[in-house]
Amino acid sequence: MALTLYSHWRATAPYRVRIGLNLKGLPYDYAPVNLQAGEQHGGAYSRLNPQELTPALETDDGRVLTQSLAILEWLEETHPNPPLLPADPLDRAVVRAMAGIVACDIHPLNNLRIQQQLTAMGIDDAGRLAWTQRWINDGFAALEPLIAAHSDGFAFGSQPTLADCLLIPQVYSADRFKVDLLPYPAIAAVAARCAEHPAFQAAHPDLQPDAKPK
Numbered sequence: 001m002a003l004t005l006y007s008h009w010r011a012t013a014p015y016r017v018r019i020g021l022n023l024k025g026l027p028y029d030y031a032p033v034n035l036q037a038g039e040q041h042g043g044a045y046s047r048l049n050p051q052e053l054t055p056a057l058e059t060d061d062g063r064v065l066t067q068s069l070a071i072l073e074w075l076e077e078t079h080p081n082p083p084l085l086p087a088d089p090l091d092r093a094v095v096r097a098m099a100g101i102v103a104c105d106i107h108p109l110n111n112l113r114i115q116q117q118l119t120a121m122g123i124d125d126a127g128r129l130a131w132t133q134r135w136i137n138d139g140f141a142a143l144e145p146l147i148a149a150h151s152d153g154f155a156f157g158s159q160p161t162l163a164d165c166l167l168i169p170q171v172y173s174a175d176r177f178k179v180d181l182l183p184y185p186a187i188a189a190v191a192a193r194c195a196e197h198p199a200f201q202a203a204h205p206d207l208q209p210d211a212k213p214k
C-alpha cells in the first residue's frame with residue numbers, strides 16, 4: 001500500500017509518525033506542509049485535514065488518517081511486526097501512559113497555534129519560552145521515574161515502542177526550547193540510545209526534504 005505523509009520537518013507530531021513508519025519498515029512519500037507559511041490553513045491541506053494540523057497520512061485508496069497516536073495505533077494493527085506495544089496488557093498501559101504524557105500533557109500546550117496565541121495576547125519571547133519550558137519540565141518530571149523503572153535501553157524495555165516514537169520528538173523540542181536534560185538522566189539515556197538507531201536517525205528533522213538550514 002502506497003502511503004503519503006503530510007509533514008513539516010520540525011513539527012514533532014509528524015516526526016512521531018516518521019519514526020513509526022521507519023520502525024515498521026514502511027516506505028512513504030513525503031508531502032511537506034509549510035506551517036510557518038500557514039499552508040495548513042485553507043487550501044488543499046485543510047480540505048484533507050479540516051483540523052489544519054499535521055500529520056495526515058493518506059493511503060493509495062484515498063483514505064486520510066489524522067492524529068499521530070491514531071496513525072501509530074493503525075500502523076501497529078495493520079503491520080504488527082515489529083511490535084510497538086509489549087504483549088502484556090499492563091505493560092501496554094504503561095507504554096501508552098508514557099506516550100500520553102507527551103501527546104496529551106506536554107505537546108498540546110506548546111504547539112505552534114498556542115505559541116501564536118500567546119504572542120497575540122502580548123506575551124513576549126521570554127514569557128513564551130518560560131511557558132514552554134514549564135510544561136516540558138512538568139511532563140519530563142512525570143516521565144523520568146516511569147522510564148527509569150521500565151527502561152532497558154529504550155523507554156520501555158530493550159526494543160523501541162510507541163513511547164519512544166513520542167519521546168524522541170519531544171526531546172528534540174526540549175533541546176530547541178533550551179530545557180536542561182540534566183535532571184532527567186533516564187530520558188537522556190533513552191535519547192542517546194535512539195540516536196544510534198537507523199529508524200530514528202532517518203526520521204530526524206534535519207534530514208527531511210523540507211528542512212531549513214539552521
Ligand SMILES: N[C@@H](CCC(=O)N[C@@H](CS)C(=O)NCC(=O)O)C(=O)O
Pocket residue numbers: 011012013014035040052053054055066067068069103111112113114
Ligand atoms: N494531537 C495532534 C497534534 C497535531 C499538531 O498539533 N500538529 C502541529 C505540528 S507538531 C501542527 O500542525 N500545528 C499547526 C498549527 O499549530 O497551526 C496529533 O498528535 O497529531
